[in-house]
Amino acid sequence: MVWAPEGHFDRHLPFSLLTGFLGSGKTTLLNWVLQNPSLSDTAVAINEFGSIPLDHNFVEAAPDDVIVLANGCMCCFAGDDLGAALARIFRHGERDDIPRFKRLIIETSGLADPEFVLQAILDNPLGGRFLWLDQVVTTVDAVHGLQQLERHREARKQARLADRLIITKADLAEKEDVHALQETLRTINGNATQWLRKDPALSIDRIFSPFFLNEDQYPSMLSEWTRGVRPLPVTCDNQNAHVHHHSHTAEAASATLIADAPLDWRQLHLWLGRMQRAFGENLLRVKGIVNVEGSAEPIVVHAVQSTLHVPVALKAWPDADRRTRIVFMFTGEFTETLQAHWATFLSETLKPVFTEQP
Numbered sequence: 001m002v003w004a005p006e007g008h009f010d011r012h013l014p015f016s017l018l019t020g021f022l023g024s025g026k027t028t029l030l031n032w033v034l035q036n037p038s039l040s041d042t043a044v045a046i047n048e049f050g051s052i053p054l055d056h057n058f059v060e061a062a063p064d065d066v067i068v069l070a071n072g073c074m075c076c077f078a079g080d081d082l083g084a085a086l087a088r089i090f091r092h093g094e095r096d097d098i099p100r101f102k103r104l105i106i107e108t109s110g111l112a113d114p115e116f117v118l119q120a121i122l123d124n125p126l127g128g129r130f131l132w133l134d135q136v137v138t139t140v141d142a143v144h145g146l147q148q149l150e151r152h153r154e155a156r157k158q159a160r161l162a163d164r165l166i167i168t169k170a171d172l173a174e175k176e177d178v179h180a181l182q183e184t185l186r187t188i189n190g191n192a193t194q195w196l197r198k199d200p201a202l203s204i205d206r207i208f209s210p211f212f213l214n215e216d217q218y219p220s221m222l223s224e225w226t227r228g229v230r231p232l233p234v235t236c237d238n239q240n241a242h243v244h245h246h247s248h249t250a251e252a253a254s255a256t257l258i259a260d261a262p263l264d265w266r267q268l269h270l271w272l273g274r275m276q277r278a279f280g281e282n283l284l285r286v287k288g289i290v291n292v293e294g295s296a297e298p299i300v301v302h303a304v305q306s307t308l309h310v311p312v313a314l315k316a317w318p319d320a321d322r323r324t325r326i327v328f329m330f331t332g333e334f335t336e337t338l339q340a341h342w343a344t345f346l347s348e349t350l351k352p353v354f355t356e357q358p
């Protein structure tokens, strides 16, 4: 858990996690996105967990543990020790051949559990302090994906935690099989955006956020997170509390919690921790923008399962809407429970602690 005391909300470097089952096309996708000049100052860490020798074409002549690629990107072998890799990447400035980078892409091994990789990143002092998760991008093989999702827990977890699901090798699969895979993926994770890798409309700005591509851009993830929100009846008396239900599939549901009044950060942080413990494995993601009492800037919160990322202060609110909006994504029928927890939290937090006695 991360506690960020008042005044210590830092600006962070965005990183995206590229995951996907063995041979599903992670490296091919990575090579493709890195060809784009907008990503020329990207650091890349390849986390193979020491298992498989690397033969990726852009690192084939690996003379060292950090390689500056022709396009200005940098590649770093993470091996078993992601923390050591982060330390090497953050050494730019000390070594002339390590450029300053603006973002990081971490490619996991095909058998990785993305939750553990994210946990390792945030447990690292550098990662926990300076990195900010942009997207979890998961490649799924159109030919073998259905079978892999059925047989391998890792493949299912990679799909479930994704923001983007990129279906590769559709050119090698029957159309009906691709449709069946798309349908299954919607059931596993209806919140992720699905793309066929070879879709001409797929561009890097469909994969990464504008903020990831250009640090001067405003992080626009909020509108995406809360898209398609449908109001649910509010069952508590507290006028500040709302829960909006916005998607529900067989395996994953999501709900948006809304508060009109500014919130006490410490209380919210403790409440989020309680929710993580209460929901356990059923909680997939939490993403939100929070109006924190005493802060003119909005604070972005982001959690992947049990991992709560360092909160980040945005430079300004994206629009006139100053409400706190937090999206919970989970498995199971928990919308009403969540609604009740949120209503209780708001009624306790927003209630004055000391009331004058007559």
Ligand SMILES: Nc1nc2c(ncn2[C@@H]2O[C@H](COP(=O)(O)OP(=O)(O)OP(=O)(O)O)[C@@H](O)[C@H]2O)c(=O)[nH]1
Residues within 6 Å of the ligand: 020, 021, 022, 023, 024, 025, 026, 027, 028, 029, 109, 110, 168, 169, 170, 171, 172, 197, 198
């Ligand atoms: N036809 C076709 N082949 C693809 C596509 N994407 C990837 N491949 C091929 O699939 C094979 C595996 O791709 P990689 O990018 O190495 O997959 P990976 O997920 O990085 O593999 P590991 O790191 O071993 O888990 C390679 O031969 C790629 O050329 C695609 O969309 N269409």
